[in-house]
Amino acid sequence: MDFIMQKPASLRGYALHRIAAGLARSEKILFADCGDHLLLRTDKQLDVEQRPLRTLAPGDIIGFELRACVGKKLKGRHLYFRTTDWRSRHEWLERQGNAHGFSIITVHCTAQMLTVEAGDRQFTIDQTDFTGVLKVTDVERFNNAVANGVGNKARAFGFGMLVI
Numbered sequence: 001m002d003f004i005m006q007k008p009a010s011l012r013g014y015a016l017h018r019i020a021a022g023l024a025r026s027e028k029i030l031f032a033d034c035g036d037h038l039l040l041r042t043d044k045q046l047d048v049e050q051r052p053l054r055t056l057a058p059g060d061i062i063g064f065e066l067r068a069c070v071g072k073k074l075k076g077r078h079l080y081f082r083t084t085d086w087r088s089r090h091e092w093l094e095r096q097g098n099a100h101g102f103s104i105i106t107v108h109c110t111a112q113m114l115t116v117e118a119g120d121r122q123f124t125i126d127q128t129d130f131t132g133v134l135k136v137t138d139v140e141r142f143n144n145a146v147a148n149g150v151g152n153k154a155r156a157f158g159f160g161m162l163v164i
Helices: 014-024 086-100 139-148
Strands: 002-006 030-033 037-041 049-051 061-068 071-074 077-080 102-118 121-136
Touching: 014 030, 014 037, 061 086, 086 102, 086 121, 086 139
Parallel strands: none
Antiparallel strands: 002 037, 002 049, 030 037, 061 121, 071 077, 102 121
16 A cells, blocks of 8 residues: 655655654555655555555556666675766666566656765765656566565665655
């Protein structure tokens, strides 16, 4: 299920993770910051507005949004692409699609380096926002991506949720 919880538009960052984690009470949860509300995805029942996930079939074409931390790992270190390197970002998304049961029809991305504060720590991560159209190629793998997210970095900051 997807859940919608209203929030102040100014509330951002790690505070949203704490809210989402608190609502799910340590159950797995994905979330996306939609400005004036949070979109939450979990198997746990929450006491906020809910809507069922869409049921899709192979060949279905649908619009999507995805915020991801895009890069590669070399000798245990995260290397991020230049913010202007959209080709590498598109290739990253193509690989994710192949692994998660979808192909990209069209996509646009914007990127920035985001300075994150979590408690007394401060670090920088890549924030790539993808918007586009995809085609479902494998329903089981696609549903797994919708339920569990795409990419494996910065989930605590609302990254990885495939919004369809």
